[in-house]
Amino acid sequence: MNDAIDPVVEADLDAYVDDQLDAGRRIEIARYLSHHPEQAARVMSDLQARDELRLALTGMHSKGSPETSEAARRLERGLMRNRLLGNLQRVAAVAVLVGIGWLAHAGFGPLTISEVVASTPPPAYVADAVMAHKTSLVRAGMKSQSEVNSYDPAEIRAATAITMPQLLDRWIVNDVQLFPSAFGPSVEMEIRSDEMKRLSLFAVRPGSFDVVKPKALRIDDSTAAYFQIGDVAYALVSDASPADLEIVASQLAKTLY
Incomplete structure (x- = not known):
């Protein structure tokens, strides 16, 4: 038997x-x-x-x-597919998330990308990652919003089909949340580190297969470094400089090969 x-x-x-x-x-x-x-x-x-x-x-x-x-x-060479309906997908994701903390969007105002990188628009999920980062900061200041720091990458993989990169040494997970997106669940992880203090790691399946090397840019008062391997995309968000955050993103990307 x-x-x-x-x-x-x-x-x-x-x-x-x-x-x-x-x-x-x-x-x-x-x-x-x-x-x-x-x-x-x-x-x-x-x-x-x-x-x-x-x-x-x-x-x-x-x-x-x-x-x-x-x-x-x-x-x-870093050529990326044009993402049709990107704005509509972003609006749909924000609308779904209103009931679980994304009301903060109204207080943050529209996200703006610096002119230096305006010639290469980032994927739509990067704006979602920055918004998730700002929302996590709001959650951290609310006593009624308890943090979930039990991090199980295997469980996340089984539930969402998202493979998380191996975290770097001396990184401490403060909070892990699953948010809906236009293509299914996304993962928002709030991390503390000695070098960068507080940063967020965002992961989502954007609906296309691609390989994108880490790139960093400024969005409002935050820095985002994004990359994609296969059908999962990732974005790091913090107050660090674009050059520093891009180095960290490259280190994370190597753990996925």
Whole structure:
């Protein structure tokens, strides 16, 4: 009689492709795929695309498809897809979040991007990350809003299909919240560090697959450094300089490979 295993969901298959499972769970997923050929074929295709993309990005010779190599070169140069309906998605996300603390939006006023970076508009989720950061500051000053500092990246992955980067040394998690967005749940994490005092890490699935190297910019009185790996995008927000925050974002991005 075969031992029963936990139900296999889409997040498990994504974690299998991303090498995020322990050996025992990978064996269970492999057993599941051996009985589900259609799912197995899709997973094998994802594994091939992942490996080809990694090889192309590192400049190694690969026998992968020319399309993958060309896509990697475009991504490495930092070209990003135009995000249609970006403003509508941002407005929809704010409307949903009004009931859980996003009323602070009215007090912050519209977000403005400095002229230095105006020629390269950031993705829509960056504005959401800055707003989430400001909201977390408001929450921190409210006695009625209790902080949740128990951080379990595996649980977040299982619930949202969002893989969180490995936190840097001496970082202390003050609060972790899940917020709805136009593409599903997003993660807002408030962090304390000796170097940057207080900063936020925002993660969301923006609805597209891309590879974007860390970039930093000023939005109002905050700095945001954003990057994307695969189908998950990340943004760090703090009062640090763009150069310093971009270095930290690069360190976080390396933990995801």
